[in-house]
Every structure is written in structure tokens, then in C-alpha cells.
Amino acid sequence: MKTPNIKYNNDVSSAEKRLSHLTKILKNAQESYYNDDDPSISDGEYDKLLLEYKNIEKEFPSLLDSGSLSQKVGAKPSSKFKKVSHQKAMLSLSNAFEENDLAEFDLRIKKFLNIDLKETLEYTVEPKIDGVSLSLLYEDGNLIRAATRGDGQEGEDVTQNALVIQEIPSKLNFSGVKIPQSFEVRGEVFITKHDFNLLNISQEKNNLKLFANPRNAAAGALRQLDSEITKKRPLKFYAYSLGHCSHDIFTSQKDFLENLAVFGFLVNDLSQTVSGVPSLIEIYKDILEKRASLNYDIDGLVYKVNDFLLQSRLGERSNTPRWAIAHKFPAEEAYTTIEDIEIQVGRTGALSPVARLSPVNVGGVLVSSATLHNEDYIKGFDSEGNKIRDGKDLRIGDFVRIYRAGDVIPKIEDVDISKRSKESKAYLFPRSCPSCGSNAVREQDDAVWRCSAGLVCNEQAKERIKHFVSKKAFNIDGLGDKIIDQFYELGWIRFPHEIFLLEQKYGNSSYTKLSEREGWGKLSAENLFESINNKRKIGLARFIFSLGIRHVGENTANLLAEYFTSFEKLSNSISSCRFDDSSNDLEIHNIDGIGSKIADSLIEFFSLSSSNSFLLGDILNEVKVVDFEQLKTVVSTLTGKVIVFTGNLKSQTRQEAKAHAERLGAKVSSSVSSKTNILIAGESSGTKLNKAKDFKVKVLSEKEWLSIVFENE
Ligand SMILES: [Zn+2]
The missing domain is CATH 1.10.150.20 (5' to 3' exonuclease, C-terminal subdomain)
Incomplete structure (x- = not known):
């Protein structure tokens, strides 16, 4: 994110106007952030606006009144809970957005401490968990009080709720180590991404409001008046900093974190101690890359001067310590406009709409396009008629919110209809191919238009x-x-x-x-x-995949290769089927894992009337397709037999049974036909058992099946 740095060149009145506008937005956001657990703007947006606010204050000190927003950490706590004063203020951290900010941070510290600029300082690096800060007061190893941050001086007493969080020890384990008589342990209450999804699924089931993100869910849970409700929420706690402390027992942040683990706290395993700014930047890049794969949300890293002695010499400014800084990750959300909607033609003729966007930085990556999937998606409905984006359609010129998680393709999350111009028209999906002009066709039950x-x-x-x-x-x-x-x-x-x-x-x-x-x-x-x-030589599975048959991906290609073993067998079997022959007797319909959609697509591809048959012949003149090599099979009474499983097997999963059958040289089919040799019937076998009797197929019980398996072990 670029640091907003608009200069007002002594234009006090426009600066004042902007400042009062920013005050309104930020106050609003702070209140909803701390009290309602429902954010009005995103964190990235908040940080950006706050920085702009501070810059104006810096340029026009005369506009700075006693109630300046930037000197307050948060809103006043809400009144539901007893207010308590922190033994030591809970400060917030100043932010770094760019690498330059880190070098400046390091330089400021060295100048302040009057140490050689060439020396390297030791820092701890910790992920900044996106949760709710909590301060725990321990006396003689017992949890006395838990308080939220509130405005940094005064928070809310949520001790009863903290006691039901598993990772918060009510009694510290300090056998063999020294412990201060009284001290505050600070950390973050959070909910993992996985638990968050489960929580929202259950909210939905019970017709309750969904949580916007894990942090709001955690904040809401921590501030429940009934701790029984808190107990049911999957809250976790990472401990990471020291507040008030009666005795100077800990020598450094590293030492403190190690002791926390001994006391029984959970300490984040990405925390580490390094020297010098280049190492900080290296770790930043590394963890930014890991961000999407972590099971909890983090919005940056925190760097702290490791030595506690240096920390106390550095002290603090009005509300931020001089010895720490938060290095924010770029926001994963951004707003931009749809400049155009383009239609791409795929290898199976599918017309895929793509939104061309005004380039925008999302999570550190410049995004200039997003997939729009199909006609229905643009209209605001999915294939089952459910609303997407509350049923709002997308148009060229629309102002949209882009979301990107990890390296996933960016998605259009929402559209701001209030910013839509009066002249804008609903997007008309083309009825012909933009490449060749041929008619486009949309089949029933298919959301996709295809060039014919x-x-x-x-x-x-x-x-x-x-x-x-x-x-x-x-x-x-x-x-x-x-x-x-x-x-x-x-x-x-x-x-x-x-x-x-x-x-x-x-x-x-x-x-x-x-x-x-x-x-x-x-x-x-x-x-x-x-x-x-x-x-010029290629394995069967790869070859099948390379043909680009609709619905035949890598997995299906593997299944087909395994089943048919040679391309000749595959094409003979399938090209003997007629497309309109839906009888269940066709071999292709009976391969486990091949559904009717895939089967139809294969039959169409291999039918003699299709232009593909010439194409295939031409390709086969040039390349040699190597037969699929069967896994080592045992010669058994089942070798070469087509078998079907039905009912519940008690001793094996269906997958395991199938693997055994294949090892014994059998082919496993999903339904009973005249080609079936053996049916293995588990408990409560139904129609397949009756059908097997009709076809006079041999039926084995699970016990008989197992004895064959063990005989050939
Ligand atoms: Zn075309």
C-alpha cells in the first residue's frame, strides 16, 4: 500500500475540512471496532486513513485539539462490563508499511541509544495475530484478572470469560523457575480459520447472523455476559508480551517467551530472534508467503528490540513504545472499476467472461482482471438460482470490491450500485462466438455458453x-x-x-x-x-488427458488408463457405443468413478462421425502411446473377473476393498450387468443383489471375499 501523503501547502481550510471528515469516519470505525464487533471499514482502509489524519496533524499543528484522535488508542469501553485500570498502559504500535520505514525505525533507535550506526541490533519477530488483545494479571502464579484493552488505560473485566479459554492457565506452572510475585501477561484471543467456518455453518443452521471475520467472532465471544456462551466458542490464546512486572526476572523478549511456554502458555511457533534489518525483511517476505496457508489470520509482523534493558532505556512516546513497530501486510481487499468485460474462448468452446479492471494492488499483487465465470454469475445468480452479491448484477463501469486470498485467483466480492452511472446498462452476454462468429449454444443444466x-x-x-x-x-x-x-x-x-x-x-x-x-x-x-x-513416446494417461476431451481431467484420464490399459482397447470399447444408447450395459457406464456426463462426452468424442477420429489418426501416426503398466497383480481366482461391491462391508472401506480386488487382477465395476462375474454383497444389499440374481451372477458374502483376500496375501 502506498502511503497517502497529500500536501495541503498551507491551505488550512481544505486541510481542516478533510480532517473533520476523516475524524468522523475514523471515530465511527473505532466505535464499531471496539464495541459492536462489526467493522464499518476494512483494516487496511483504516490504517491508510489514520496515516493521512496524522500527516495533516503534522503539517498543521494548529488544528490539533486536546481530543486528537491519533493520541487515543481506541474508543472508550462499552458499559456492559466492570471497568478496570491496567497496571501498565496497553500501548498500540506504530506501523511500518514499507521497507524504508524499517531502516528508519532501526536508525532512530540507534541514535536514541547513541550506539554505533554500524552495529546490528537484535530483534524478535512475531506474527501479529488478528484477534482481540487481552491482559492477564497473575499474582503468586494465580490468574487474578483478565481485561480487554479498551482505550489502553482502562479496559473491561472479562475474567470469567477468560477462565473458560483452554489456553489461558488459571494457575501457572513454575516449579523450578522463578516467577514475579505480580505481573501482566498480554496476548491475543483469536479463532482459527477452520473453527470460524464451522462456527458460521452452525450460525447459519440456527438462523443466526453470520460473523464477518474471525476477529469479530472472537471479540463477540470474549465480551459475552454469559461465560457459558464464551465456553462454547472455539477461542484460542497466544501470549506474547509483558505488561506490569513486580520483579525484573526476565532479561529479554526471547527469555520471556521461553518462560511463557514453561508457565503453560501457547507461544506462536513462528516467533524468532534475528539481527539487523535485512533479516527482518527476509522473514517478512517468508511469512507473507505463508500467510494464506496459516490457520489463523495475521495482518503483519511485530518487531521488538530483544533486550529488556534497551527497551526500558528507549521507553515510549505518547502512546507507542519506541522499541517496537508493526510491519503491516498489504490489504487483501481493494476497490476498483470494471473497465471492460471480455469473452475468452476455451478449448471446448466455452465462452468465459473476464472482467478487465483498473489495475489495483491487492495483498501486494497488482490485479488487473478477475474471472466472471458465466452469464448467471454476471447476472447475480448461481446455477441453482441462489443470489450472488445479494442478486446485484455486474456491469462495465461498475465500482467493485476485489478480494484475494493467498495465490487464489482474485474474486469480485461486491459491487457498489450507488456509484453506478445512470447511463449504465445491464451486460448482455453474447449469443455468438467473439472469435469465429458462430452461434453460441447453452445446453440445459449447463451455465456455460459454447461456440458451436x-x-x-x-x-x-x-x-x-x-x-x-x-x-x-x-x-x-x-x-x-x-x-x-x-x-x-x-x-x-x-x-x-x-x-x-x-x-x-x-x-x-x-x-x-x-x-x-x-x-x-x-x-x-x-x-x-x-x-x-x-x-514422441507418451504414457496412456497423459495421452488421454492431452486430447482435451470435455470433463476428462487428469484424474479421469488416470482412471481410464488404469481400466483399459491400452489406447486401442479404450477407443474400441467406446467407439462401439452409440451416443443415444443409454443402456446400462455399456462398459463405459460401469467404470467406477466415471459418471454419465463423462461417459457421454467420451462417446461423443470417439464416435466415428466426429471430426476427432481423423485428428486422432493423424496424432497416432506421429506418436507412440505406451500402455498403462498395471500395478503388480497376483494371479488369483479373481484375475480377469469383473466384480461389483454392494452393501456395507464391515471390515474394509469400499476404497480398500477395491484396491484388494485390483491387486488380485479383477476389474471393479460400479453396477451389475451381463458382463459382471461376481457380486460381493455386504450388509443390507438391495437392488444390485436382485439384479445379480436376474443375470445369474455369482454372489459372495463378505466372509467369502475376505478369505480370498487372505489366501492371496
Ligand atoms: Zn468460435
């Missing part, structure tokens, strides 16, 4: 070639998307198999040479031909 032109459509053909060479398919090095676009436009590669004809047509002994094209040389051309030739 098949491989005649340039865009589909190109996407199919890109899929063909992609990592999980032929995995051909040096044939990136841009090069395929280029070769396609040149007419060199229009169909997948033509990749393997490149050298023959455009090699060094040809009239037209790749090596003579701009951007290419003899060596790079040879390298490309070599990496293509290296891939």
Missing part, C-alpha cells in the same frame, strides 16, 4: 493445441502460448499433430526455415525440434 464451431473456430483450435503441449499433457518445453499463437497465425500448426511435422516442414533442410524467422536462430530452432522429438 468446434475446431473450425480458431480460438478453440489454438486453445486445444496449448492444452495438448501443456505440463500435464505432452509437456513440450519451449512451446509456450505465444509461440503457438505465432505458429498458428503462420498456418504452420493448425492441428496438434502438426507439431510433430514442424522439423520436416520448417527444419534446416527445408525451403522455409524456422531458424531464419525473427527471434529464432539455428540453435533455438534445433532445441525446439529436439524437445518435440523427445516427446
Whole structure:
């Protein structure tokens, strides 16, 4: 996030106006933050506005009145709980947004302490948990009082609620170690992401209001008047700092954290001690990367001067310590406008809408596009007719909120309809392909419009070639998307198999040479031909995947390869089926894990009338498909048999039973047909058992099945 630094150049009246506007927003946000557990603006936005506020104060000290917002930590506590004064004020931390801010922080400290600027200082690094701060007062090892931060001086007494949180010891374990007679342990009450999801699921079930985020849920739970309710909420606690302390027993933050663990507190395992600013930046980058995968929300890191002696020499300013700083992570949410909606054509002809956004920084990454999925999503409804974004549609020119978690594709969370111009029109999803102009078709029960032109459509053909060479398919090095676009436009590669004809047509002994094209040389051309030739042999599963058959992903390709073992068997079995033949007797309908959608798609692909049969022949002229190698099987009475499981097996899961059957050389099918050899019937077998009798299929009990398994162990 960029630091807002608007200069007012002595224009007091506009500065004052802006200041009063900011005061209103910030006060509002503070109150809702501390009292209602329901945020009015995001944290990132809050920090940004507060910084702007402080900058104006700095530029115009005359505008600073006694009630200046930036000198107060938070709002006054609400009145539900008894107010208590902290033994030592609970300060907030000053923020760093950029790496420069850290160097300045380090420099300020050295100057203050009058130490050599070349020396490196030792810091502790701790993740800044996004929860609710809590101060615990212990006397002689017993928890006497727990208080929320409140305004930093005075908080609320929530001792009864703190006592029901498992990670907060009511009695400290201090056998063998010294303990101050009286001291405050501070930390963060929070809810894990996992527990938060479960909590909201149960709220929804009970028709209760959903929590906006884990922190609000934690804040609400901690401030319940009935601690029985608090007890039911999955609150956790990380301890991390020392407040008031009657005896100077701890020598450093590191020493203190180690003691906390001994006392029985949970200390965050990402906490560490390092020297110098470059190490801080390194850890920052490392943890920022891990952020999305952590099971709790963090909004930055806290750096503290490790040595307690130095900490006490440094002391504090009005409400922030000089020896610590919070390094904030960039916000994961941002606002921007939809500049355009583009339609991309996929390899199966699917028309996918993409929002082109005014570029905006979200969580440290510049985002300029977001997927819009399909027509219904733009209209504000999902495939089952449920509302998305409260049923608000999306239009070109709309002001939208973007959300991005980890490396997940950015999503449009919400749209601000109040900012929509009067001229804006609802988006009309195209009824024809933007690439080839052919009719688009939307089938029943499918949210997707598709170009009906098949491989005649340039865009589909190109996407199919890109899929063909992609990592999980032929995995051909040096044939990136841009090069395929280029070769396609040149007419060199229009169909997948033509990749393997490149050298023959455009090699060094040809009239037209790749090596003579701009951007290419003899060596790079040879390298490309070599990496293509290296891939003339391919495993069956990869090959099936590379064909880009609709609904056939990596897993399905593996299943098919395992079942059929050779491409010949696969294509013979499937091409003998007719598309309109829905009888359950077809082999393809009986493979465990292959649903009817996939089966139909395969039958369509392999049907003789389809243009794919020419395509396949051309490809098979160029490459050798290596048969699937069966896992080591045992020759048994089941070898080569088609078996079906039904009912509940008591001793094995269905998955385990299937694995045993395959090891014994059997094929496992999901339904009983005339091709079935054996039905293994567990408890409460129903229709399949009756059907097996009709087909005169041999039926085995679970006991008989197990004896075969053990015989061949
Ligand atoms: Zn098209």
C-alpha cells in the first residue's frame, strides 16, 4: 500500500475540512471496532486513513485539539462490563508499511541509544495475530484478572470469560523457575480459520447472523455476559508480551517467551530472534508467503528490540513504545472499476467472461482482471438460482470490491450500485462466438455458453493445441502460448499433430526455415525440434488427458488408463457405443468413478462421425502411446473377473476393498450387468443383489471375499 501523503501547502481550510471528515469516519470505525464487533471499514482502509489524519496533524499543528484522535488508542469501553485500570498502559504500535520505514525505525533507535550506526541490533519477530488483545494479571502464579484493552488505560473485566479459554492457565506452572510475585501477561484471543467456518455453518443452521471475520467472532465471544456462551466458542490464546512486572526476572523478549511456554502458555511457533534489518525483511517476505496457508489470520509482523534493558532505556512516546513497530501486510481487499468485460474462448468452446479492471494492488499483487465465470454469475445468480452479491448484477463501469486470498485467483466480492452511472446498462452476454462468429449454444443444466464451431473456430483450435503441449499433457518445453499463437497465425500448426511435422516442414533442410524467422536462430530452432522429438513416446494417461476431451481431467484420464490399459482397447470399447444408447450395459457406464456426463462426452468424442477420429489418426501416426503398466497383480481366482461391491462391508472401506480386488487382477465395476462375474454383497444389499440374481451372477458374502483376500496375501 502506498502511503497517502497529500500536501495541503498551507491551505488550512481544505486541510481542516478533510480532517473533520476523516475524524468522523475514523471515530465511527473505532466505535464499531471496539464495541459492536462489526467493522464499518476494512483494516487496511483504516490504517491508510489514520496515516493521512496524522500527516495533516503534522503539517498543521494548529488544528490539533486536546481530543486528537491519533493520541487515543481506541474508543472508550462499552458499559456492559466492570471497568478496570491496567497496571501498565496497553500501548498500540506504530506501523511500518514499507521497507524504508524499517531502516528508519532501526536508525532512530540507534541514535536514541547513541550506539554505533554500524552495529546490528537484535530483534524478535512475531506474527501479529488478528484477534482481540487481552491482559492477564497473575499474582503468586494465580490468574487474578483478565481485561480487554479498551482505550489502553482502562479496559473491561472479562475474567470469567477468560477462565473458560483452554489456553489461558488459571494457575501457572513454575516449579523450578522463578516467577514475579505480580505481573501482566498480554496476548491475543483469536479463532482459527477452520473453527470460524464451522462456527458460521452452525450460525447459519440456527438462523443466526453470520460473523464477518474471525476477529469479530472472537471479540463477540470474549465480551459475552454469559461465560457459558464464551465456553462454547472455539477461542484460542497466544501470549506474547509483558505488561506490569513486580520483579525484573526476565532479561529479554526471547527469555520471556521461553518462560511463557514453561508457565503453560501457547507461544506462536513462528516467533524468532534475528539481527539487523535485512533479516527482518527476509522473514517478512517468508511469512507473507505463508500467510494464506496459516490457520489463523495475521495482518503483519511485530518487531521488538530483544533486550529488556534497551527497551526500558528507549521507553515510549505518547502512546507507542519506541522499541517496537508493526510491519503491516498489504490489504487483501481493494476497490476498483470494471473497465471492460471480455469473452475468452476455451478449448471446448466455452465462452468465459473476464472482467478487465483498473489495475489495483491487492495483498501486494497488482490485479488487473478477475474471472466472471458465466452469464448467471454476471447476472447475480448461481446455477441453482441462489443470489450472488445479494442478486446485484455486474456491469462495465461498475465500482467493485476485489478480494484475494493467498495465490487464489482474485474474486469480485461486491459491487457498489450507488456509484453506478445512470447511463449504465445491464451486460448482455453474447449469443455468438467473439472469435469465429458462430452461434453460441447453452445446453440445459449447463451455465456455460459454447461456440458451436468446434475446431473450425480458431480460438478453440489454438486453445486445444496449448492444452495438448501443456505440463500435464505432452509437456513440450519451449512451446509456450505465444509461440503457438505465432505458429498458428503462420498456418504452420493448425492441428496438434502438426507439431510433430514442424522439423520436416520448417527444419534446416527445408525451403522455409524456422531458424531464419525473427527471434529464432539455428540453435533455438534445433532445441525446439529436439524437445518435440523427445516427446514422441507418451504414457496412456497423459495421452488421454492431452486430447482435451470435455470433463476428462487428469484424474479421469488416470482412471481410464488404469481400466483399459491400452489406447486401442479404450477407443474400441467406446467407439462401439452409440451416443443415444443409454443402456446400462455399456462398459463405459460401469467404470467406477466415471459418471454419465463423462461417459457421454467420451462417446461423443470417439464416435466415428466426429471430426476427432481423423485428428486422432493423424496424432497416432506421429506418436507412440505406451500402455498403462498395471500395478503388480497376483494371479488369483479373481484375475480377469469383473466384480461389483454392494452393501456395507464391515471390515474394509469400499476404497480398500477395491484396491484388494485390483491387486488380485479383477476389474471393479460400479453396477451389475451381463458382463459382471461376481457380486460381493455386504450388509443390507438391495437392488444390485436382485439384479445379480436376474443375470445369474455369482454372489459372495463378505466372509467369502475376505478369505480370498487372505489366501492371496
Ligand atoms: Zn468460435
